[in-house]
Every structure is written in structure tokens, then in C-alpha cells.
Amino acid sequence: MRKIKCDVVVVGAGPGGSMAAKTCAKYGLDTVLVERKEYPSKPNSMGCLVSRRIAEYVHIDKKTTSAPIYGIVQTAPDGTEISMREPDGYEVAYVLNRDTFDNELLKITLKENIEYMNRTRATGLIREDGKIRGIEAKIDEKEDVEIRSNIVIGADGVEHKIGRWAGIYERLDPNDAWVVFDNLLDYSDIDEHTYYQIIGWRSDGKVMAYPNAAWVLYPKGEGKTALQPMPYHSLGWQKGEAKNALNYFMKNHPLFKKSKIIDVGGGVLPAVPLKRFTTDNVMLIGDAAHLNMMPWADGVMTAIESGVFAGERAVEACEEGDFSSEFLSEYEKRWNRTYGEKKMIGYYIAKLAQALPDKYWNIFCHRLKEDNAKFTDELFKVIKSPKLISKILFKLKKEGLEIPDLLSFGSLFKKYYRNYWDTFFE
Ligand SMILES: Cc1cc2nc3c(=O)[nH]c(=O)nc-3n(C[C@H](O)[C@H](O)[C@H](O)COP(=O)(O)OP(=O)(O)OC[C@H]3O[C@@H](n4cnc5c(N)ncnc54)[C@H](O)[C@@H]3O)c2cc1C
Incomplete structure (x- = not known):
């Protein structure tokens, strides 16, 4: 030996x-x-987004990244779009070519x-x-x-x-295992340097096209896009649900009607250290x-x-x-x-996002849009609405979580983040 x-x-x-x-x-x-x-x-x-801080460790070029990202577009369930961009036109993140x-x-x-x-x-x-x-x-x-x-x-x-x-x-508690499906599409009609999050998209403006789904899009260069359907009312998909959601979305969403899946991936991400x-x-x-x-x-x-x-x-x-x-x-x-504190905030953001009813996602996105994506006291008033808090607490309790102290979570959150943009790319 x-x-x-x-x-x-x-x-x-x-x-x-x-x-x-x-x-x-x-x-x-x-x-x-x-x-x-x-x-x-x-x-x-297929889609791997990293902060621009990655450039401190490795030379970033066309070989290692498929697209530099300059902005984000987030769409609420009612179609409201919040578009954010780095004012000076610097890259804020990269989609890595793993x-x-x-x-x-x-x-x-x-x-x-x-x-x-x-x-x-x-x-x-x-x-x-x-x-x-x-x-x-x-x-x-x-x-x-x-x-x-x-x-x-x-x-x-x-x-x-x-x-x-x-x-x-x-x-690993199944509630804390984040199951991600990843699809590489040959084509989609999106901006090559923008990261997209589409929450609870509806095909006809009235009926939820596919319940419980958010869609994350990573441009991959040369017209290709990685598309991740995320179950946003829970961390896990039921068997076969992700595939059905994906098929539904691609058949109906105008951006993807001509797209074909050329590769698939996925995995489980543990949400708690x-x-x-x-x-x-x-x-x-x-x-x-x-x-x-x-x-x-x-x-x-x-x-x-x-x-x-x-x-x-x-x-x-x-x-x-x-x-x-x-x-x-x-x-x-x-x-x-x-x-540690940021990890804790991130964990609760994910849990709260899953517990947030669509109505409040819409209100939240309208307020953010009006305030230029800044976290103002008005926005925190939405989050602190007693009706919403009781709904969220009910949901969190059902997931077997200890009830977080939402107010101290709020102040910890304010310590790190001033606007929505920071929460993505700080
Ligand atoms: C679908 C999906 C999407 C993701 N999206 C993103 C994203 O957008 N942004 C982001 O930053 N991260 C993303 N991640 C997470 C990211 O890929 C991982 O967090 C990252 O790769 C962790 O790096 P690591 O070095 O800890 O482990 P890994 O990258 O998993 O490397 C582990 C290495 O150990 C080797 N190994 C394992 N066992 C042994 C053994 N017994 N002996 C010798 N070698 C061994 C493996 O071959 C491998 O090379 C995503 C993950 C998945 C699954």
C-alpha cells in the first residue's frame, strides 16, 4: 500500500x-x-449565479462565465415588474460556466x-x-x-x-432541503445580461397558470437560458410536479414558446448549516x-x-x-x-417568501416599485400588517418551525440591507 x-x-x-x-x-x-x-x-x-466578488479569486472571462449580469427584473403574480440596474453600468454578478x-x-x-x-x-x-x-x-x-x-x-x-x-x-430535515430543477433552453426572448425572477406567473391574468411556482432565468449567452422552476410555497416539489409546471410554463409563456430543452440538471441544496x-x-x-x-x-x-x-x-x-x-x-x-446573521436572515427570507400569499407579493412589489426598490418604513408597514403576520405565522408553524421573532428579524434585516437590490448582489 x-x-x-x-x-x-x-x-x-x-x-x-x-x-x-x-x-x-x-x-x-x-x-x-x-x-x-x-x-x-x-x-x-445549468444556471449558476455568483456575486462579482468572485473576480477577487479567479480571472473572469468568456471561458469561465456565460454572461455578465447588469440588472434584475422581478415580476409579481399580477404582472407588476420591478426593474433594477447598477447605475454606473458595472457588472454586478456573473452566470458561471461551471x-x-x-x-x-x-x-x-x-x-x-x-x-x-x-x-x-x-x-x-x-x-x-x-x-x-x-x-x-x-x-x-x-x-x-x-x-x-x-x-x-x-x-x-x-x-x-x-x-x-x-x-x-x-x-437533513426535508423542510430544510431545497430541491432545485435546472433546465437549459436553446432559446428565449430575454435580455442577455439580466437575471429574471417571475413569481406565480398567470397565463390569462386571472387564473394561476401553475400554482406554487416561481421561475428563475439565467442568461447563458448565445441565446441560451437556464430556467429553474422553484416551488415558492414550499421548498420541495411533489413527484412529477416540477416537470408539469415546466411544460405548462414553456407552452404558455410568450418568452418561451419557441424554446426547446437541450439539457437538464438539478440537485438538493441544504438550507441550514x-x-x-x-x-x-x-x-x-x-x-x-x-x-x-x-x-x-x-x-x-x-x-x-x-x-x-x-x-x-x-x-x-x-x-x-x-x-x-x-x-x-x-x-x-x-x-x-x-x-451567521446573514445566513439566518436569508433562511427566514426564504421561509417568509414561501409563506407570503400572492396578494401580499403584489402589494410588496407595488410598494417596492413606487419607492424605487428601497426598503422604506412604508414597506415595513406592509410586512408588519397584523393580518399578514398571522397568516405567515400559521404557515411557518405548520412547517414545524419555531416562530421567529419577526420584529427582531426586521431590525436585523435593516442592519444589512437598504434596498431590494442589495439583497441580491451585495
Ligand atoms: C441545481 C443547482 C443550482 C445551483 N445554483 C447555484 C447558483 O446559482 N449560485 C451558486 O453560487 N451556487 C449554486 N449552487 C450550489 C453550488 O453548486 C455549490 O454550493 C458549490 O458547488 C459547493 O462547492 P463545494 O466545493 O463545497 O462542493 P462541490 O462543488 O460539490 O465539490 C465537491 C467535490 O468533492 C469531490 N468528492 C466528493 N466525494 C469525494 C471523495 N470521497 N473523495 C474524493 N473526492 C470527492 C467531488 O467529485 C467534487 O469535485 C447550485 C447547486 C445546484 C445543485
């Missing part, structure tokens, strides 16, 4: 694992990056002194004297290898096997720690930034010679200090 020794082994070469390995190696740690496939195997997403983006990020990572082992699947953890001492893996599903290290960084995506083996496992994502000798990052930011599936930036945080903590741990849960958990605390 082949045996390798290093300071840190990172499992998974997606955006999170790449950035964690790069950070460790940049500061001199002996780093091994293990990927089970030939190249990173990104989740099956096939090339993940490989490009890995290429940058491998400029550091890293031992990259692709086609190598982690199969278990090495344990000695009750401590985790690295991983066991298989190369090409044939050759066994033992990679001994002081730290294991689990960047293995939603499957999060490293977390399970290390005992950091929580069953693990309670703990570190233990002795182990840190989990990105999807492996369920850190995806609701409600915008901001998983790529989240994976990248958690990778940097965990990498930096790994460097400090090696300097101090302390690999205990207590020492490593500073990464977790730093994450929660930086993003």
Missing part, C-alpha cells in the same frame, strides 16, 4: 477544496488535494506547491489512539493509499462523507458543512470563502501544533461571526 505524509489533506477539488488547498500551500503547509474524478465534479447546475470555472480555479490552485491526486476517492479515516490521523483512499478504484496528516479538510460536497465518518452528521462543522483534526467547508446561503443558492462564494477561512486556521494550527476541536473551531466561530 502506498503511504503519503503531509500536514493537511483536502478531500474534494470543487471551489471550496481548491481554495482551502491553495490557502494552506501558499503559507507553506505540505498539502495533498484529493479528487475522486478526473476533474472536479460540480453539482449538476464546466470550465471549477477547472480554471483548480488550475490556479495547482500553481502552488500541492500534491494533486485525481481519480482518488477517499474511502475512510485513519484513526489511532482515538484520534483522526488522515484518510484512506483508493486510486483508480484499484490501489489503496494511506494519506497521513494532522488535519483533514472535508470539501466533498453535500454527500459530506468525511463529516459522517468523523461523527459530524445531522439528518450543520450545528458543528469542526471536530478534532477535521474541518468541513462549503456544501460539506451545508453552508449554502439561502435563498439565492450562493454556494460557490460560500465554498470559496469557507475554504479560505479553514485554510488559514489550518496554518495557525500547524504553527501552534494544536489540532484540537477547540482550536479548529475558531474557523467555525469566525464563519458565524462574519456570515
Whole structure:
């Protein structure tokens, strides 16, 4: 059996694992990056929107992105449109081309002194004297290898096997699993640089064309569009419902009548982070720690930034010679200090959006339109209407959630966001 020794082994070469390995190696740690496939195997997403902050980490060009985004159009159930644009005409976000983006990020990572082992699947953890001492893996599903290290960084995506083996496992509540369907269309009549959200679209202006659906559109360049039907009154679709909703929408909506589906994707996004994502000798990052930011599936930036945080903590741990849960958990605390409140806000926005009856979606969008997408006190009066609050609380209770303190949620929300635009692209 082949045996390798290093300071840190990172499992998974997606955006999170790449950035964690790069950070460790940049500061001199002996780093091994293990990927089970030939190249990173990104989740099956056709539309992947990321904030412009991504350009801090990877060179953005036509290869890595299919379209820079300059604005958003949101349509309410009654057809009211709110259109928002960056005043100076800068890009605010990008639709990534994940096939090339993940490989490009890995290429940058491998400029550091890293031992990259692709086609190598982690199969278990090495344990000695009750401590985790690295991983066991298989190369090409044939050759066994033992990679001994002081730290294991689990960047293995939603499957999060490293977390399970290390005992950091929580069953995902179905209410907190966001099921996403993704379709790539050959053509649609939309602006190539605008991100669209169509909420509860009605084909005849009176009858709901397909209940419980919002439609998210990502321009993909060359006329192509990724279309995600989202169930906005719950996180999950019933069996077959997404397909029916999609067929209905494409048959009836004027933008898509001529479109054909050329590829399909989808997946499950956990909406709630693990309670703990570190233990002795182990840190989990990105999807492996369920850190995806609701409600915008901001998983790529989240994976990248958690990778940097965990990498930096790994460097400090090696300097101090302390690999205990207590020492490593500073990464977790730093994450929660930086993003915890925003994550909590995002989670409740998603839950509230699902609980918001169409009538209030319309009122909400009218008010936003009148106030130029600013969050004014008038808007908060709509949200605080006692009738609406009782409806929302009833719905949230049915989902088995603890009743959130809506007023403190409101003030926390105001701390971060001044207008609707910020909630998308800040
Ligand atoms: C349908 C859909 C739409 C999405 N839309 C968006 C969006 O619009 N914007 C956005 O930012 N995010 C979006 N996401 C989320 C985003 O794709 C993820 O959050 C992001 O890829 C997480 O990165 P990661 O590095 O944590 O994990 P991953 O990208 O999942 O990478 C994990 C890597 O680990 C490897 N691996 C797994 N197990 C092992 C093992 N045992 N041994 C070795 N290697 C292993 C895998 O092969 C893979 O390369 C979407 C996801 C889906 C499913």
C-alpha cells in the first residue's frame, strides 16, 4: 500500500477544496488535494449565479462565465415588474460556466506547491489512539493509499462523507432541503445580461397558470437560458410536479414558446448549516458543512470563502501544533461571526417568501416599485400588517418551525440591507 505524509489533506477539488488547498500551500503547509474524478465534479447546475466578488479569486472571462449580469427584473403574480440596474453600468454578478470555472480555479490552485491526486476517492479515516490521523483512499478504484496528516479538510460536497465518518452528521430535515430543477433552453426572448425572477406567473391574468411556482432565468449567452422552476410555497416539489409546471410554463409563456430543452440538471441544496462543522483534526467547508446561503443558492462564494477561512486556521494550527476541536473551531466561530446573521436572515427570507400569499407579493412589489426598490418604513408597514403576520405565522408553524421573532428579524434585516437590490448582489 502506498503511504503519503503531509500536514493537511483536502478531500474534494470543487471551489471550496481548491481554495482551502491553495490557502494552506501558499503559507507553506505540505498539502495533498484529493479528487475522486478526473476533474472536479460540480453539482449538476445549468444556471449558476455568483456575486462579482468572485473576480477577487479567479480571472473572469468568456471561458469561465456565460454572461455578465447588469440588472434584475422581478415580476409579481399580477404582472407588476420591478426593474433594477447598477447605475454606473458595472457588472454586478456573473452566470458561471461551471464546466470550465471549477477547472480554471483548480488550475490556479495547482500553481502552488500541492500534491494533486485525481481519480482518488477517499474511502475512510485513519484513526489511532482515538484520534483522526488522515484518510484512506483508493486510486483508480484499484490501489489503496494511506494519506497521513494532522488535519483533514472535508470539501466533498453535500454527500459530506468525511463529516459522517468523523461523527459530524445531522439528518437533513426535508423542510430544510431545497430541491432545485435546472433546465437549459436553446432559446428565449430575454435580455442577455439580466437575471429574471417571475413569481406565480398567470397565463390569462386571472387564473394561476401553475400554482406554487416561481421561475428563475439565467442568461447563458448565445441565446441560451437556464430556467429553474422553484416551488415558492414550499421548498420541495411533489413527484412529477416540477416537470408539469415546466411544460405548462414553456407552452404558455410568450418568452418561451419557441424554446426547446437541450439539457437538464438539478440537485438538493441544504438550507441550514450543520450545528458543528469542526471536530478534532477535521474541518468541513462549503456544501460539506451545508453552508449554502439561502435563498439565492450562493454556494460557490460560500465554498470559496469557507475554504479560505479553514485554510488559514489550518496554518495557525500547524504553527501552534494544536489540532484540537477547540482550536479548529475558531474557523467555525469566525464563519458565524462574519456570515451567521446573514445566513439566518436569508433562511427566514426564504421561509417568509414561501409563506407570503400572492396578494401580499403584489402589494410588496407595488410598494417596492413606487419607492424605487428601497426598503422604506412604508414597506415595513406592509410586512408588519397584523393580518399578514398571522397568516405567515400559521404557515411557518405548520412547517414545524419555531416562530421567529419577526420584529427582531426586521431590525436585523435593516442592519444589512437598504434596498431590494442589495439583497441580491451585495
Ligand atoms: C441545481 C443547482 C443550482 C445551483 N445554483 C447555484 C447558483 O446559482 N449560485 C451558486 O453560487 N451556487 C449554486 N449552487 C450550489 C453550488 O453548486 C455549490 O454550493 C458549490 O458547488 C459547493 O462547492 P463545494 O466545493 O463545497 O462542493 P462541490 O462543488 O460539490 O465539490 C465537491 C467535490 O468533492 C469531490 N468528492 C466528493 N466525494 C469525494 C471523495 N470521497 N473523495 C474524493 N473526492 C470527492 C467531488 O467529485 C467534487 O469535485 C447550485 C447547486 C445546484 C445543485
